[in-house]
Amino acid sequence: MNLQGKKVVLGVSGGIASYKSVSLARLLIKAGVSVTTVMTTAATKFVQPLTFQTITGRPVFYDMFNDDFQENIGHIKVPEQADCFIIAPATANIIAKIACGLADDFLSTSVLANNSPLYLAPAMNTNMWNKAIVQENIEKLKARGISIIPPTSGLLACQTVGLGKMAEPESIVKFLVKNPEFQSNSNNGLLNGIKVLVTAGPTREKIDAVRYISNYSSGKMGFAIAEYCLSQGAKVTLVSGPVALMPPEGINFISVQSADEMFEAVMANAPQNSLIIKSAAVSDYKIEKPDPGKNKKRVNLKLNLIQNRDILKTLGKQKSKNQYLVGFAAESENLEAYARKKLLDKQLDLIVANNILEPGAGFDGDTNIVSLINATDVLQLPQQSKFMVAEKIIQKIVSDPKWAQIKNYNP
Numbered sequence: 001m002n003l004q005g006k007k008v009v010l011g012v013s014g015g016i017a018s019y020k021s022v023s024l025a026r027l028l029i030k031a032g033v034s035v036t037t038v039m040t041t042a043a044t045k046f047v048q049p050l051t052f053q054t055i056t057g058r059p060v061f062y063d064m065f066n067d068d069f070q071e072n073i074g075h076i077k078v079p080e081q082a083d084c085f086i087i088a089p090a091t092a093n094i095i096a097k098i099a100c101g102l103a104d105d106f107l108s109t110s111v112l113a114n115n116s117p118l119y120l121a122p123a124m125n126t127n128m129w130n131k132a133i134v135q136e137n138i139e140k141l142k143a144r145g146i147s148i149i150p151p152t153s154g155l156l157a158c159q160t161v162g163l164g165k166m167a168e169p170e171s172i173v174k175f176l177v178k179n180p181e182f183q184s185n186s187n188n189g190l191l192n193g194i195k196v197l198v199t200a201g202p203t204r205e206k207i208d209a210v211r212y213i214s215n216y217s218s219g220k221m222g223f224a225i226a227e228y229c230l231s232q233g234a235k236v237t238l239v240s241g242p243v244a245l246m247p248p249e250g251i252n253f254i255s256v257q258s259a260d261e262m263f264e265a266v267m268a269n270a271p272q273n274s275l276i277i278k279s280a281a282v283s284d285y286k287i288e289k290p291d292p293g294k295n296k297k298r299v300n301l302k303l304n305l306i307q308n309r310d311i312l313k314t315l316g317k318q319k320s321k322n323q324y325l326v327g328f329a330a331e332s333e334n335l336e337a338y339a340r341k342k343l344l345d346k347q348l349d350l351i352v353a354n355n356i357l358e359p360g361a362g363f364d365g366d367t368n369i370v371s372l373i374n375a376t377d378v379l380q381l382p383q384q385s386k387f388m389v390a391e392k393i394i395q396k397i398v399s400d401p402k403w404a405q406i407k408n409y410n411p
């Protein structure tokens with residue numbers, strides 16, 4: 001992640017979502033960020049300061065009048081060195097205080113003393129979120145250049161379903177990564193200046209004008225890889241089949257439908273890229289003669305399926321010595337043996353193998369359980385978010401001795 005060496009102040013105000021801020025702190029720490037936590041008194045009722053202190057390895061600030069904190073005028077010093085200040089969760093109360101310029105505790109005074117970009121991840125009950133005064137405060141803050149990481153919809157702690165759930169820690173990190181203050185030291189990225197082509201999602205093969213065959217791929221794995229590569233300073237082209245995800249900002253995004261379209265887009269772009277990661281779940285078959293109109297209902301419909309071209313295999317055949325090719329293997333049995341066969345047959349440098357029947361792995365979820373297999377070894381990874389899997393894949397690639405020659409070549 002391109003957050004290495006950054007300094008972040010994490011403000012935690014008093015809502016039930018504050019337990020999620022512990023994961024946020026952990027994700028930031030793992031990404032090489034130095035995190036200083038500031039809590040409101042109410043937040044300390046939900047999570048002990050000691051939890052943040054242990055995770056971040058730094059003191060936690062919450063008491064304005066504690067001697068230790070005052071020694072260096074803490075509320076002035078804490079934000080002084082920050083690259084950014086993020087409040088997660090941001091309750092209606094802290095939002096209102098910031099909107100009014102109130103400064104009556106450690107967190108609100110630190111915000112007022114802060115000069116770095118400020119991010120708020122609101123979390124509250126739907127009725128509170130929908131109140132005109134809260135929305136007015138939000139608009140006022142946006143107008144002053146404060147970034148709002150929007151809450152999502154879901155089951156809230158008050159047992160109602162609606163808007164007001166704090167964005168998940170990983171979405172918050174993704175949001176931060178995209179922002180300029182985190183892009184500025186892109187020289188430190190693992191893929192600085194490298195051109196990367198990623199494929200994602202399923203393909204759709206037309207049966208007729210209204211029907212198609214496809215698979216359950218959500219595109220989340222490929223999108224996570226593309227976003228991670230971007231955060232590492234890469235120039236990313238993402239070729240994706242139809243998915244319900246927003247194209248990441250800063251990425252050259254090419255949308256396709258069928259395997260044939262994906263083939264053409266990948267072949268047109270492959271020569272300009274040093275690293276190609278094919279995580280798309282390409283349909284192996286297409287309908288020989290799709291009906292240009294709508295097929296009328298009948299008792300038995302026989303579809304004549306013919307094989308699609310194997311995009312990855314074609315890439316393997318054409319691969320130059322300055323290209324690094326990564327494939328995926330979706331298996332339901334004999335994981336390692338089948339993946340190894342694909343590694344050889346398709347002339348890959350690395351294959352990411354997953355057993356799609358294992359709970360927590362596969363197509364549609366937010367997590368994956370994969371093994372990274374190359375000619376010499378196998379790295380079995382535990383279940384983790386697709387974003388973290390993306391990080392592990394890139395770390396594996398850049399630690400391969402072959403990578404040294406690739407990274408010095410810029411097609």
Ligand code: CTP
Pocket residue numbers: 259278279280281282283284308309310311312313326327328329330331342
């Ligand atoms: N792939 C491809 N073009 C195809 C089929 C697959 O580029 N027509 C790529 C996928 O993007 C993936 C890898 O090949 O990176 C392996 O895909 P997978 O579905 O696991 O295997 P297949 O080669 O299709 O073989 P099988 O379905 O028999 O396991």
